[in-house]
Amino acid sequence: GAVVSQHPSRVICKSGTSVKIECRSLDFQATTMFWYRQFPKQSLMLMATSNEGSKATYEQGVEKDKFLINHASLTLSTLTVTSAHPEDSSFYICSASPWSVGSSEQYFGPGTRLTVT
């Protein structure tokens, strides 16, 4: 089956620094990737939709200058949390949708636990 990886799985950083999280589709090409954020014992909240070769589409309330998304290739999207603060601590999950017309599948990465101290 299709596999999506995320790196790192866990990261601890100091307040004010930036952190980059990678999301890769390992065995398929993904024109669209999605970034979600999950607080403890809560649902996944869509942050942005990332399309290869174009700017990401952010959901209302998500700061695009703080959460930089780059989808440089059909297998890689990155999320950079800039000037991180403790309130950015969360579980970040990406998903990828294969490049095929009418595809209903969406595959999720294992998530990245970010802790900002």
Place this chain on the structure above:
Amino acid sequence: AQSVAQPEDQVNVAEGNPLTVKCTYSVSGNPYLFWYVQYPNRGLQFLLKYITGDNLVKGSYGFEAEFNKSQTSFHLKKPSALVSDSALYFCAVRDTQAGTALIFGKGTTLSVSS
């Protein structure tokens, strides 16, 4: 706008008993519906989906769900619960257009006691 409701924060069942985790949805047009399970500090695992066809969908680990268009529901069921089924379950919906994101319900914690 699309939305998903999971009315129960927690469902408790005894091992061996049938379980139901409820989900209702609101979407314009025909939806794609999904169930995912999440174990602590892990990503999401796909259980099953409804795209079209038979309203009763069978998925992984013995789970099934029934699409009911008139009631706009997609309840998750299993005839006999296992302790290992204890986890957080999410119902999700998305538009049929390719490249659209999943919208998740708030999640329901299933606790199966031995």
